[in-house]
Amino acid sequence: MNAPQPEAPTADAPQAPRPHLDPFRFLRSHGHLSGTFGNDTFGLKAEAFARFFGTPAFLGAQTLIVILWVGANTLGFSHFDVYPFILLNLAFSLQSAYAAPLILLAQTRQAARDKALSDADAEHREALAQATQQRLEIADENSKRLLELLEQNTRLTEITKQLSEKIEALTVEMHQSFVKKQQ
Numbered sequence: 001m002n003a004p005q006p007e008a009p010t011a012d013a014p015q016a017p018r019p020h021l022d023p024f025r026f027l028r029s030h031g032h033l034s035g036t037f038g039n040d041t042f043g044l045k046a047e048a049f050a051r052f053f054g055t056p057a058f059l060g061a062q063t064l065i066v067i068l069w070v071g072a073n074t075l076g077f078s079h080f081d082v083y084p085f086i087l088l089n090l091a092f093s094l095q096s097a098y099a100a101p102l103i104l105l106a107q108t109r110q111a112a113r114d115k116a117l118s119d120a121d122a123e124h125r126e127a128l129a130q131a132t133q134q135r136l137e138i139a140d141e142n143s144k145r146l147l148e149l150l151e152q153n154t155r156l157t158e159i160t161k162q163l164s165e166k167i168e169a170l171t172v173e174m175h176q177s178f179v180k181k182q183q
Helices: 028-033 041-052 056-074 086-182
Strands: none
Touching: 041 086, 056 086
């Protein structure tokens, strides 16, 4: 069944504004994954801490602390942790005990965010494919209607030609009949 189609805008007619589409509409269902550790204060601080581990500032500061620690205890400025630096080893173990789970948690949540983005992208591509399919169907229907209109126009032109020929023949016949009556 043929559904009514909106008329195409002309150059003089203003075009209707296009509805605003939310660019994040495919990501809304994954909003709970927005923060790596959640959106609470602890989560934000934990995320900042986990992100800081891989920075040059962290590596530089840790290297400087180790050099100062070992230098102070080796050169005799202080004797709070003498060789084999058991307290320094304990500090590294404590740092690792907290850093490793935070980093693993950050990686796990990042993988979840990547999957959510991939799912949203797949939904977006599917929506685009459906919209494209609908447009192709509309274009095909419009092409069929245009062909029908062209066929109707051809038939009407033929009918108009036939009627014009009949009118011309009748006019000639009436003219000849009028001339005969005049003589």
